[in-house]
Amino acid sequence: MITAGSPVQADTAQADTAQAVTAQAVTAQGGGQGLVVVGVDDAPQAQAALAWAVVYAQRTGARIHAVTAWSATPQLVAGPELVTGGGMSDPLTDQHLxxxxxxxxSMAIAALPLGTAELVERSALPGDPATVLVEAARDAELLVLGNAGRGALASAVTGSVAARCAHHAPCPVVLVPDPARCARDEE
Incomplete structure (x- = not known):
């Protein structure tokens, strides 16, 4: 697992270092197929991960595959609503999700710098996010994810997607932190 600063915010030396470390990890693990899978959700660190992947792809010629996962969450109703049926809304269908x-x-890709959106293939797939991302990364040289930086205990309790992917991915994993957290850490 590689933790990288976002080259969008980092200076060129840091970006070059992240690329060199990543290239060493890819070579060491037999990667190099030219595909970078990026996990995308609505968190700022996911947007930073996508931006990092774009910079990496521009420098290496890799293809980018942005992947998001969705699954139907059962609606839980408790209290008086359970008895009266109040508070129940129509469940979201798979098509809505x-x-x-x-x-x-589309919003994450649209937020990329001008002229880079065409570098990105995309897939919205049903299933558990970690499972979907590990499967999508089967033939990838890198899996790039945003990292909320909650710590080991919180990740163990809540089942962090990044932690699960780091343990099960078939390729090196790059974790890109939340840009706001990086800015706070630099102060």
Whole structure:
């Protein structure tokens, strides 16, 4: 696992260092197929991960595959609403969830610097995010994810997608921190 600063905010030396470290990890693990998979959700660190992947792809010629996962979450109702049926809304259909996931990907890609969106392939897939990302990274040289930086205990309790991917991915994993957290740490 590689933790990288965002080259969008980092100076050129840091970006070059991140690329060199990443290239060493890819070579060491037999990667180099030219595909970078990026996990995208609505968190700022996911946007930073996508931006990092774009810079990496521009420097190496790799292809980028942005992936988001969705799954139906059961609606839980408690209290008087359970007895009266109040508070129940129509459950979201798979089609609604697919459309929402595709919109999330479109917004993330639209936020990239001008002229870079064409570098990005996209997929919105049903399933558990960690499982979907590990499967998508099967033939990738890198899996790039945003990292909330919650710490080991919080990740163990909540089941961090980044932690699960780092343990099960078939390729090196680059974790890109939340840009706001990096700015706070530099102060």
């Amino acid at each position: 697919q459309v929402a996931a595709e919109e999330r990907l």
